[in-house]
Amino acid sequence: MTVRAxxxxxxxAGVATQRTVELRGVAARVAAxxxxxxxxxxxxxxxxxxxxxxxxxxxxxxxxxxxxxxxxCFGHAADAGLVDLASWGVQxxxxxxxxxxxxxxxxxxxxxxxxxxxxxxxxLLAGEPSSAADALSHGVALRTVGLLAAWQERLRRYxxxxxxxxxxxxxxxxxxxxxxxxLTLARPGERLALVERLADxxxxxxxxxxxxxxxxxxxxxxLGARTDALALKPERLADRxxxxxxxxxxxxxxxxxxxxxxxxVDLAPSGGNVDRARWWLREVAxxxxxxxxxxxxxx
Numbered sequence: 001m002t003v004r005a006x007x008x009x010x011x012x013a014g015v016a017t018q019r020t021v022e023l024r025g026v027a028a029r030v031a032a033x034x035x036x037x038x039x040x041x042x043x044x045x046x047x048x049x050x051x052x053x054x055x056x057x058x059x060x061x062x063x064x065x066x067x068x069x070x071x072x073c074f075g076h077a078a079d080a081g082l083v084d085l086a087s088w089g090v091q092x093x094x095x096x097x098x099x100x101x102x103x104x105x106x107x108x109x110x111x112x113x114x115x116x117x118x119x120x121x122x123x124l125l126a127g128e129p130s131s132a133a134d135a136l137s138h139g140v141a142l143r144t145v146g147l148l149a150a151w152q153e154r155l156r157r158y159x160x161x162x163x164x165x166x167x168x169x170x171x172x173x174x175x176x177x178x179x180x181x182x183l184t185l186a187r188p189g190e191r192l193a194l195v196e197r198l199a200d201x202x203x204x205x206x207x208x209x210x211x212x213x214x215x216x217x218x219x220x221x222x223l224g225a226r227t228d229a230l231a232l233k234p235e236r237l238a239d240r241x242x243x244x245x246x247x248x249x250x251x252x253x254x255x256x257x258x259x260x261x262x263x264x265v266d267l268a269p270s271g272g273n274v275d276r277a278r279w280w281l282r283e284v285a286x287x288x289x290x291x292x293x294x295x296x297x298x299x
Contacts, residue, residue: 016050023047024140026105027058031142033080038062039114041143044135051222057106061139063147067113070096077109114147121151124216127162133216158214166211167268170204174261174277179284183291186250194250201257202241208264209233234263255288 024047031041045059046052068076073096074085082100089097096111112120124133137155141148185194203220210217212232224238234240240260247253258281265277 017052019054019056020047020050020052023052023056023058023105026102027060027107028142030058030080030082030102030107031060034062034143035076035079037064037066037068038076038143039065039145040117040141040147042136042139042148043142044139046222048135048138048140051225057108058102059108059135060110060142061135062109062111063117064111064113067094067116068096068111070098073098073109073111082107082109117147121154125154127165129217131217131219134218137216155216158216163211163214164269164271167208168271168273170207170211171265171268171271171273171277173200173204174265174273175280179280179287182254182284182287183251185254186291190250194253195245198244198253198257201261202245205237205241205257205260205264208268209237212267232267234260234267249292251288251292255285255292258285258288 024043027043027047031043034041040061040063042048042061042063043059044061046056047058070087070091074087077085077098077100080102082098082102085098085100087097088099089095094113094116098109098111100107100109120132121136124130124136133155136148136151139148139152184190185197206220206223206227207217209227209230209232213230215230218226223241227233227237237260240256244253244257244260247256261277262281262285265274265281268274
């Protein structure tokens with residue numbers, strides 16, 4: 001069975017910030033100055049969602065009729081008015097990335113040849129982990145030959161099998177060793193290992209929550225606003241993640257995260273990894289509570 005993907009876009013509908021309006025105007029000018037080889041210009045990020053603020057940049061996906069090397073993309077960006085050009089990420093692939101400034105506004109341009117774009121969307125629909133599905137779902141076309149509309153229509157469907165696969169993959173790490181092993185992360189000098197574990201657990205919690213709600217997973221920015229609009233989630237999800245990551249006491253930090261994990265797997269459908277995680281995480285929580293409040297010695 002396949003149902004339509006959920007969305008939190010309606011949360012921001014009709015309430016675009018003033019900075020959004022300004023940056024959309026800038027983005028439209030950049031798009032108009034690009035050469036015909038750029039067939040599709042998709043505005044993404046906070047500007048496409050209507051929530052841009054004074055430190056937001058402009059992010060655009062450019063789909064070209066042919067593959068362009070980085071030097072050519074630099075030239076087109078310069079001709080469109082961008083200055084102080086730079087790049088990021090892996091170079092020498094089908095994807096080129098150009099950063100620059102247009103009238104002091106930071107602009108990121110990601111260039112995809114059309115063939116790569118189609119393969120990328122196919123991969124997203126097949127479950128490849130990426131925030132690109134979310135970006136495309138909420139993108140705004142500034143120049144189009146119909147690609148974005150077609151992609152958005154396809155991305156409105158979130159298959160049951162993808163929900164199950166993402167939840168099971170996220171729960172994979174929750175089990176398989178004795179729960180007392182968590183106490184080693186409370187040793188002095190183990191803060192990095194602790195933070196790595198907490199961050200990984202938080203990311204897995206979010207993967208399950210977004211899958212349960214059939215929402216293509218976005219980045220973790222503006223987490224509170226993104227998750228508040230979701231129907232299926234633990235209460236105060238973003239606040240509790242923040243608490244776990246900032247709690248100075250290692251045991252209490254791990255317990256806060258573990259209690260959140262328990263609530264998430266209780267919401268999830270049954271599966272091999274989820275079923276194991278349900279009892280294992282409760283054992284972890286018991287171990288942590290005992291370590292925080294050790295039994296009193298008899299008098």
